[in-house]
Amino acid sequence: VNPDFEIKGSGMRMGGGAKPFGVDSARVPQLVKRIIAGGAEWRGFHIFAGSQALDPDALIEAQRATLELAASLSEAAGAAPPMVNLGGGFGIPHFHGEQELDIEAVGRSLSEGLARRAAILQGTEFAIELGRWIVGEAGVYLTRIVDRKESHGKTFLVTDGGMHHQLAASGNFGQIIRRNYPVAIASRFGADATEAVTIVGCLCTPLDRLADDVMTPRAMPGDLVAVFLAGAYGLSASPQAFLGQSAAREMLVGAVD
Ligand SMILES: Cc1ncc(COP(=O)(O)O)c(C=O)c1O
Numbered sequence: 001v002n003p004d005f006e007i008k009g010s011g012m013r014m015g016g017g018a019k020p021f022g023v024d025s026a027r028v029p030q031l032v033k034r035i036i037a038g039g040a041e042w043r044g045f046h047i048f049a050g051s052q053a054l055d056p057d058a059l060i061e062a063q064r065a066t067l068e069l070a071a072s073l074s075e076a077a078g079a080a081p082p083m084v085n086l087g088g089g090f091g092i093p094h095f096h097g098e099q100e101l102d103i104e105a106v107g108r109s110l111s112e113g114l115a116r117r118a119a120i121l122q123g124t125e126f127a128i129e130l131g132r133w134i135v136g137e138a139g140v141y142l143t144r145i146v147d148r149k150e151s152h153g154k155t156f157l158v159t160d161g162g163m164h165h166q167l168a169a170s171g172n173f174g175q176i177i178r179r180n181y182p183v184a185i186a187s188r189f190g191a192d193a194t195e196a197v198t199i200v201g202c203l204c205t206p207l208d209r210l211a212d213d214v215m216t217p218r219a220m221p222g223d224l225v226a227v228f229l230a231g232a233y234g235l236s237a238s239p240q241a242f243l244g245q246s247a248a249r250e251m252l253v254g255a256v257d
Pocket of ligand 1: 052132
């Protein structure tokens with residue numbers, strides 16, 4: 001379902017108005033009736049209003065509106081949905097100054113909303129659909145410094161990776177203003193940050209930057225750069241074949257108690 005609302009302040013708006021996703025909500029009751037009359041198994045609704053929201057009030061309001069929409073569509077279709085997928089939108093902080101989502105507040109409000117749900121949704125199962133909130137923080141991208149150069153008073157650390165492995169961290173995945181993902185010199189953890197550097201990839205485009213003017217310990221060719229939050233929209237969201245550079249390796253690291 002393409003709802004008539006979006007999650008306010010979300011990084012990506014997937015619902016509200018003309019959208020390539022879903023069926024416009026006004027057309028849904030008729031469609032449900034046709035599915036049922038045609039003898040197919042109607043499984044319910046999938047309502048996705050947006051992605052990357054950090055404001056709990058915006059998510060709470062979107063979930064409230066989603067429950068209400070599911071109830072009114074069901075009533076208009078004259079059928080109770082076996083399942084309602086309420087969408088997701090739970091964001092993770094990527095940039096300086098952003099706050100972690102208050103998951104307790106969202107959970108409390110959703111429980112209350114479900115307890116008060118309309119009669120037609122009493123037998124319905126509910127799901128939420130999370131992506132980056134589950135896996136984003138689990139990934140770290142490592143790339144090696146191959147050159148250190150000065151240009152017009154600015155220090156550049158050039159790596160053997162870049163935007164073909166981590167498009168989102170380079171700021172080219174729909175961001176309007178480029179901001180740095182959290183980065184570190186992984187081979188010098190704990191050392192004092194003593195200089196401002198710009199960390200770039202190896203592609204011949206100025207779009208290929210991993211960090212602009214960040215403070216790091218003095219790093220040299222051979223050192224490793226870590227880019228955090230690489231577990232979602234990382235390698236699989238990147239133009240890996242662009243400019244024919246080496247592929248990144250993905251490794252699963254586990255811990256044993
Ligand atoms: C239908 C649907 N489900 C889930 C997701 C995952 O979103 P996120 O990674 O922000 O949780 C998206 C992302 O756009 C989506 O379109």
